[in-house]
Amino acid sequence: MKAIIVDDEKHVREGLLLLADWDALGIKTVLEAADGDEAMNLISEHQPEIIFTDMSMPRCDGIDLLRWIYESNLSPKVIVVSGYDDFKYTKNAIMYGSFDYILKPINPTELNETLSRAVVEWRQQNSARLSTLENTRAVLDHLLTNSLTQSSLPDRVTSQLNVQACKPYIIALFPMAGIVQAAFEGNAEQALETVIETCNDFLSKGNHQGVAFQNMNKDEEMVVLFWESHDVRKVIDLVVQNVKDKTNRTCAVVVGRSSDQLKDAYEFANNALATLDLRHLTVQANEGDHLDLVYLFDYSEEVKWSIQSGSIEQLERILDDIFGRIENIGHFTFGQLEIWEAQFAILKDHWLKEYEINLIDSVYRGNHYWDHNGQFSFSLFKEEKKKEFYELMKLVYDCKFLTEKNTVQMIEEYVRQNYQKDIKLQEIADRFFLSREYISRKFKQEYHETITDYVTKIRIEKAKELLGNPFLKIYEIAETVGYHNDKYFIKVFKKREGQTPKEYRSSLQSH
Template sequence: MKAIIVDDEKHVREGLMLLADWEKHGIDHIMEAEDGEEAAALIKEHNPEIIFTDMRMPRRDGISLLKWLHAENTASKTIVVSGYDDFEYMRHAITYKSFDYILKPIEPDVLNETLERAVHEWREQAISKSAQAEESRVINEVRPLYWDQLFSALCLKKELSNDAEEKIEKEYGVHFSSVKKTAIVLSLKACEEDREAAAASIAGLCSEHLKDGVCFKNVNKEDELVLLLWKEKNPLAAAEEFIRLVKQKLKLNVLAVAGSTGIQLNETYGEAEAVLLTHDLRLKKTLAAPRDKGDKSLLHLFDFSNELKWAVQSGSIPQTEAQLVKIFAKLEQQHHLSLEQITLWEKQFELLRSNWIKEYEVSHKEGFYSGKAYWDSDGHFSMAKFKEEKTKEFTELITILSTVKYQKEKNNMQQIEEYLQQHYQEDITLQEIADKFYLSREYISRKFKQDYQTTLTDYLTGIRMEKAKSLLENPYLKIYEVAYGVGYQNEKYFSKVFKKYTGQTPNEYRQTK
């Protein structure tokens, strides 16, 4: 087999010569050309099976060469190699039946995988003598990518070129810039199947059942399709019926949200995206609408970092679970369980875990458990599964830290700090600690302040005050009960220390909660 590389840059031609595994693919004759003019002459003479061509070249550029190859109706497989991720170039490549479009800098794996497919397809066509049918198949595979790119771009901007307007009208029979349209975002987060295959199946079902609309893959968002409807008297009803078809015929679950009907695609899409991120997933809507957009504040895991850190570092799974129960309760009572909230939780947990892992100097080469199975068999969000997954992540972290903790020898100050955490309710004195750990009072004072940037007494006070704040959230506990609970026998002295620490009396603090 023969191949030709067409590029005005010598180093690019040399790079392709070196990177491609020609022998493996049975290519034993490789030619070079600096531009389309020189390439055309060589192609006429040698009729190569594989053609690599750049798009920007002097004399005759890649577009001109593609036009000529198309007019000549050659059986060669043409692979465009360009440094420009440009819709116009991609459109010409599709129009003139280029086999594929590779971006510079060239990755060896992509190059050889594309070359392998091109050689294989050429051989198949030569054997079956069905080159025309095969070319049609390639076009049909590439063509949807163009529409995905075009409509995805329109989701983010108002401008629509005259050329794009004409193409949409020719393809779909609608004057796109003036017709009212409704965007329905279909998220595949709840889909457990192969999401690429699921997206293709949903798009195919759309082409079968919806005449006035299109379903495209949003290239700007992972695992997201957009169902775009026009000329529908009741687009929400049509969308709900389509979602039922997806579930009934394809056995797939999607999160579906709609924007308001309007002229501008970017506006109806933007509204749908806002609903997708903020609506409460516990409502279990078949199709969430703009009225379902959430407006509650987000819960921040960082606000509970101290309590969680104490629980995790204690190595006690029950203690950590008890702390999580409180957080889950606040989450359910005061916030929406939205995709935005879930994403925020996941990001903040990863940061907390990373910090604690670094603090313990853990070298954990294996991947961490990442619980994301929040969906039930009907594709609806399950709070029970969310709690279960998040608890698993904390349990794994406790296990890892506990293992490291007991594998390494604890230094004296760590032991003292842990002793304070565990015995803060007792009347602890510096002398008692010195006796317990067989160290001098002076050494403990100096070393503890060096390691923790505060005195031992102030550190103990901080523990007690943070615990007190937590207890004060329980309206049934008396102030003296809170004081006793954190190691103070005198309620007035406790109140004095609490106000100095927080700037508020215990009662004032309780009223703010």
């Protein structure tokens, strides 16, 4: 096996080279690249199975590299190496199929555990790919799936389908999640096999120019590719009716615009799917229309603090606010659903890693938001998403309890980090979703003084450190520790220390 490390910082590359147990995992060659451009050339030439990449790099960054890997239809396991400050970049990682990410500074144990999982999963998936390719139908599905990124169908496909002229192309997409849940009790393989067989039987008997297949790069998606069809929508209606007769369920479907370029036809269908309103499956936005979307990342701080506080009431209030905003928009599209799922996965992973909770895969997955008819239910969606957040809250809160990092200690940490600011008790109460009275009482019990006195103590401690620098003026020190009036600072300092800042500095110099 081969691996490549992509990072513009040489010491990070050297660290990964030293810390990873390459030989034990069967990785014999480890390449290095300083940016995305250099990495693309090396990946094209050597086809490494494992890729480590930073996100923030000059010229060609990690996002561009991930996009290129995704669009090139490559199948390595990509591990993002990210600092907390780079977390804004990692939301793109999941969009392009990254395997995992590790945080800087690199922990050797976490590095090797992640690398080991990546190697095992690549080998399993590669074995599965080779096994699947032995089946003729699966081979065709793979070839058709790969063709979705090409300009036209390859000769091998047209010969197997026994067709010649295949333009223009029109693609219809059938997202299968609803039928999988409602008609096949979550068995996606059986659902796809049944529906694809039904579609292809209908297309062949009706002498229609088209083929149905499973998109091997997406979960629970069936694609119907048409060529030389003059009445595709009529055919699609008949296909949907056949599926309904077979499964007793109506499935969602979108049809893209025709194109002489197969990849463009697929992109048109994907754009149509992204704008399909899940609550009204016949309603689809016009091409080019702007649709408002709600992003979980916009609420990440509020949700994080409520989860850490353990307050179900506060968490529910935030979630109800988010759901209310979605309802006010008036639509809930497939694009919105994909954004929600992807961003929740990133936030969940980030928070669990922050608290060193190694139960990522066991957290409840709330995807049962399809009713008994296979139709999307917004009320079920809200229930499922709340369950996910409640379980996440329980894991985080239990971990905090076990490590004795309680809410009051987090407030102390917040106060210490923001001592230079004019911190208001109400601001703390709003941030931690607790009453001012509760915070005042608990803080004094834990630290034996009020928050105001505690802030003063921190400021004076910091001022005493700064007074050791003879080049700093008294008014500069006062400003640095949060006092905008140096005379008031001198007064507070003398009251607490029994001498003025100048006298304290003199005593330091005499010692």
